Amino acid sequence: MRTFLILTSGLLLAAGSAHAVDEAAALELAKNNGCLSCHSPKEKVVGPAYASVAEKYKDDKDAVAGLVQSIQYGSKGKWGRIPMPPHPSMSAADIKTLAQWVLSIKP
Secondary structure, three states: OHHHHHHHHHHHHHHHHHHOOOHHHHHHHHHHOOHHHOOOOOOOOOOOOHHHHHHHOOOOOOHHHHHHHHHHHOEOOOOOOOOEOOOOOOOHHHHHHHHHHHHHOOO
């Protein structure tokens, strides 16, 4: 029984870490895809700071899906008059990683 509990605990810990966002990888994705030309983790540039995005959507259970849509297809009017351009060449996995990372940033 003890072995079962240890194995189960290990699997749960591994599963939890699989969903965690690799901050370094996400930051590299943001750099390589031009995201940091308009955004910053903590300060407004052209677009909102990622911490502001995370704060705005912190209680939205569909925030990741919504942010994925905004990154992939672009958006306008959510944060002012300047539209966010689409990123159609990014993979779905990379976009989801970025969305999860942005939403994990604390103010």
